[in-house]
Amino acid sequence: MSEKKTENKISDEFEKATNYELTDHDIERARLLIGIDLACRDKEQITKITEDNIRTYAQGCGSDNPLFVDEDYAEGTRWGGVFAPPIMSGFVNKPMLGDPIPKEIKDQTKSVFRGIHAFISGGEWKFYKPMYPGDTIYSFSGETDLEVTPSEFAGRKVTRLNRSVKMNQRGEVVAEYTYRLILTERKKAREKGKNLSIEPASYNDDDLVRIDELYANDNPRGGDKLFFEDVAVGGALTDSVRGPLTVTDVVNFHAAGYGWVPYGLRTGRMWHKNRQRIAPFYVKNEMGVPDVAQRLHWDSSWAQAIGNPRAYDYGVMREHYLYHYLAEWAGDDGWVVSMYDEIRKFNYMGDVQFVKGEITGKRVENGQCLVDISVSMINQRDEETVRCTATVALPSKEHGIVMLPEAAPETKRRAVEMLARHRELMAAKKA
Template sequence: MESSGSRQSDIAKNTNPRSRHGGAKGEFGVQHTTLEISEFKALVGKAVPQPEQFNYGVTRDTIRHFAYAVPDINARYLDEEYAATTRWRGIIAPPGYLYAHGSPAWLGSLPGIKDADGNELRNADNATEEWEFHKPVRPGDTIFSQGMLEDATIKRSRKLGECVLVKEGMRFTNQRGETVARLASYSFRFNGSAVQASGGVGQAYPPIEDGQFTRNVATPPLLPGTKPTPVRRYDEPRFFEDVGVGDEVPAWELGPIMAFDIGRFNAVTIGTGYDRIGRTGHVPDGFAPGVLRIQWFGAMLSKWGGPNSWVTRISQRNVDWVLIGYKVICSGRVTRKKVEEGRCLVELDIWCDSELGFRTNSGTAEIEFESREHPTRSR
């Protein structure tokens, strides 16, 4: 299996070209800079104080609330009796759930990146993430997240101007000290006012009409007892032998995305995204945070894989913004099958497209399946 280090090297090389931050290959190198990052870079590889987590304990409620927020109404996250009949012998958390226990956003926002006038660059934007999922997270677990800065490099972007590409790493452990997941991510630090002055980002979208402040449509309050409980989804089992190279994963369509959808995710992760709407700032309207794509891809893959599958890895790159008011369609295709150390693994290309016809995200994933021919290794 390709190591996470080599995969992250590929991500680092491919984070920028044709990304939502603009630029072609070679445009992101910089020889002369006005940025001062020595204070920030001194933190690379060092133990830094960790912020208080939003959640430490895992409960049926934290899992249920997260699943509703995605939304992914998968019965293996919600129905204890049904989950007991699966490979997992009980409820487990969805891929990406650990954002409710820790996010690397605070690492990329640490002080120490300054412009020529000594002003701190305060705008940060997610670029890529790669999650590796090692063990299921279950009700009753206690999860601890540990984050570290791994690198910081000055870059130049057509849309962001001079910026800093920050690499962050996070490790999630349970009460037994077992590593349940790892996250490697990249983010940009930049001057949002300068980006706004140069025309802003999200220019693949049509401009908001004159007299219109936002494309958001307000959602009436959904108070407890005023709406039906979401219908749980019971997926069909799929085995390794049922999968073929070239198979298409059924599309996962969401939206139109509205501020309410983003707000639900913020509520269960204590703000890994933004609740701003309207055409102020360098982004022309509210947008879905890049980290939400992990949840969307995870839901799509888990539905296709069935109740006994295990998503081992999701790696994704933000190509363009997902602004509110539009639908987004996630898709995937099988690229490889392999049996490795007794594990039946399927690799896929994954991507998201805007309903307007352009790509917003691209990446890869890996799923472990049960096999009719090979015994399944327990997790």
């Protein structure tokens, strides 16, 4: 097929896929969902933690930290064996039964924001407990807020804030994640075309030597215990790097467990069935084959059709990279308590992210020795693509080992209630 015909096919499919607008009606309907917590019925690729999927997850994030990938090593740490870092709970879920959304609200919010381009621009994680092999993970979630603001890229944007509470089979809260979901009109984003002029990255041998040196010098601290008393405000973390981004990185992240729900990447008969279920999610490619709109993360021609110069990562990928950067700095005896990040720029295929961290504060609260850290990811164009603030707990020569933080009492109570209701409904279903 000629280049001109390919362009025309993509353009035609783009027009069909972008006849969806952000309307005031949809915005007001979406506000009805704020404050409603619902049991998550999604069945992720992973529902139960195993040593194998912990290792696959860590490696999909580019981490060979022995705490997560080496059973023999992990047995000698305070944890007694390998565990899944709580941020992995974003990839893990077993369907949980719960009371449905009130019918009147369900009817009023049906197909809200249908066909609108959506992406995650960061969020806030709070981490409470490790997940061990054998643990099953459930969750409940709900909208907490909705904001409408101007967008330089797409006219205006809607930001939906959603909190997800992750818990194990004992009703213990493992983590909380409040993410920002950005919704924009694909057509307006393309018309702006602001990003199309961004040149692709290019590397010579000297560039690759610099990147390799950063990787070689950034290793997990492991059992080399870092004490609270040994760090100072203004001190720097080890410089690191992630990338250059390739399609292989995206494939590995999917293999780690991400991106399979709620829409789904499907093959063969399952592809056919999924198209019947969510037809607007499928847009024909240059060969006339219906493929997922999600492919903008690996298909540059489709990414260009919606206003970007080439395919780009999931912002979530950089969140997980940041977690491992912090965890590896803290060592086996430290604990990442929380992190808040803002995804400020796209990370396009070929882009590299240079990672820098600085200690901005330290304090003792209720016997916990906490270190506040600022982290940035800066690409080869010297643009800050991610800004992150985090809190890490470190062991102390005076105060002793790190004690794991606890979720708020109301969150813990709600988790126990939701799991109890799930079991009640399961028993009724089996009766």
